[in-house]
Amino acid sequence: MPTDPGLFDCMPDLLAAARVAPVVRIPYLGRHAWVVCDPDLVRAALTHPKLAKDIGRVPDWMRRPGLMVGSQPDPKYARAMIMSDGDDHARIRRLHTPVLSPRNTERWGARVAVKVEGFLDELEKAASERPGEINVVTDYTHRIPLAFISEMLGLPPAAERRLRAITDVMLYSSDYPARTEAVGALFGAVRDWVRDPAPLAEGVITGLLGSAEGPDAAVSEGEVVVWTVGMIITGYETTGSLISASLFEALRRPPEERPRTDEEINRWVEEALRVHPPFPHPTWRFATEDIDLGGYLIPEGAPVQVSIAAANRGPGEDADCFAAGEPGRGHLSFGLGAHYCIGATLVRLEARLAVRGFLSRFPRARLGTGTPVSWESEWMIRRLSVLPAVLS
Template sequence: MNVDDLLDAPRVDMPVVPGPVDCMPRVLAAGRVAPVVKVGYYGGTVWDVCDMELARAALADRRLSKDIELTPDWMRIPGAMLGGQPGAEVARAMIMSEGSEHARIRQAHAWIFTPRNTEKWAARLARLAEDLLDELAGEVDLVERYTYPLPLGFFCEMLGLPPELHPDLKRVTDSITYSPDQAARAGGAGALAGAVAGWISDPGPLREGVITSLLEEVQNDVITVDEAVTWTVSLVMAGYEPSASLIAATMFEALRQPADQRPRSEAEIEAWIEEILRVHPSAMHATWRFATEDLDLGGYFIPKGAPVQINIAAANRCPRGELADEFDPGASRGHISFGLGHHYCLGAPLARLEARVALGAFLSRFPNARLSDTTEVRWESEWMTRRIRVLPVALAHTGSPRTDHGRYDQRG
């Protein structure tokens, strides 16, 4: 490889601090500058891969490692790098590990996301959805009353957390992900880790679930206490928040359409959600990778040690052109919103299930609901994460009443 023959990626500006705005236009604009761009991040430089072909290559390239030990010193800022704490000397999380360690951690989590569990959880999600819908009337903020309470309640049940802990969990994860104050984000991360450590040291208040299962592994000397804490924190951060964002975006796009153009059949709902994942990925960028050697990526030079990001939002809209930005559930254009290769998201089937249940149950109950005429939809985001903060909806009259066991009629 002759470095002199390679291109130097152009530099672009991108919002790296959370704020009450939708950063998607700026994230997409970066992808129109060049297939690979450079972004300033806390005084350092990150290489951002925006092209779909190059993004797929980068996701599969083992020379772009997710090993947390490769994190450069300038990035080790508390509260700045999601997934970057704790250090490898404490415990490795699945998203920041490689090789045999990654395989071991992934295998230790695989039982959570089995098809049998997913089938069991479908019925529970449907009941939770119907219970929440029973409480809705008039004009409501769907984020506050439905799109967040549904995955939060379900995820807490999965972990084994009692209902009284749900508000605290939401408050601390909101702070970690969306506070513009770096100190608040760092404090939130510490508070969450401390809370999880407390649950593991005194599991009395817990119900049977993922945490008690991890605790059994600790008692059997299969995993360490630090691993149980770190893995639980990782599950919390990668669990309900992205699902809640996906559900909110799914509802938003449905409510923008006339009632007779919304998805009705199971197949239509599935196609709708795949298009949501393409156009509205909850994580606009993937988690971190680091170059283990000098790389030629599509003719662009990436130096050894460089932090690399995959711009999922921009890559999902390749090939470039007018149609790439259109929301079209019938186009089947594909996406990389759950990653690719050996780091493909284990929870992808569960996230899809949550969105299917949430959308199907809502449209069955409120087929003529619409976005509010008086209150605006509000977003918050930064270059990696994005969600609807307020989704005001006028429910109009209800559709079919709830059925036995909380199931919904997928035919509409």
């Protein structure tokens, strides 16, 4: 499997690995990791009581600087929601729930809609002044969630460009020293905002800092830092990837085959989630004892990944299996069980607004031919880096 990032599409390799066996063992950092590929076993693994997501179980040999798992701070400093279990996970999730309540999600949706219209206005103006190809990724799809998560967190306006530069290196560079530096830059920037919130507007960060009453009191500075970093990565990068993939599947088809109604757009986004999960493999799990999973032995302490990419597909489906008009057919892109993505409703809402706005404003838009469509990925994360389009 392609465990180092690069300018390629990892999906064919991930699906090829899944055809080898229901559970495969791959070389990883000089040792081995186990990958669960069979759809039924993936569902079992996502809720298996002996496959823990506790960051304290990460072995020393996996704490390589620049890796996502190596970017996690010491558990004594703070635990992230996605790398915690039991009471720790329940407490963190409970503290995040009010932020993503239905009432707040409706309010956030109104703000996303404003940003979508603003970016569409910019695209329309630029297209009238300079006809030709644009890169939908850099000019539209990633701008929306970055601007929104920045506002949601209460960050100063200058933070958006800084975050984009940092996260691009942190997630997709093959230069591990540069990735390590980017991780430090992201944590450092968030730490500065947490320690001196004066430049911040009212938002999630100030709300967390004010969480000092009730049974969940004493939210530490470290927790606010770690949780904010997690929201930036999951709230920005993965949402932008979903919007890009949804528009890619639309632009490669004639206008009459694209979604028009709200229901059609909802189904389109769900199918994009199925075929193009932003995290083809989610965060790590670790076997707390020897586990028999479908007749395969996963030894105690082993690092385990689940292949969402493979589990989302039916028998014989390849990388290019987007079925226009289908509703996503029970995909697992947001996970399953206790760790089901807490922000799933908001991510869907952002994607639907962005797709509907673009296709309504530019109904004759088409893929450009001057620049190829390009992906960048490794085995855990995947996105379009170039989506060329002519808007009229």
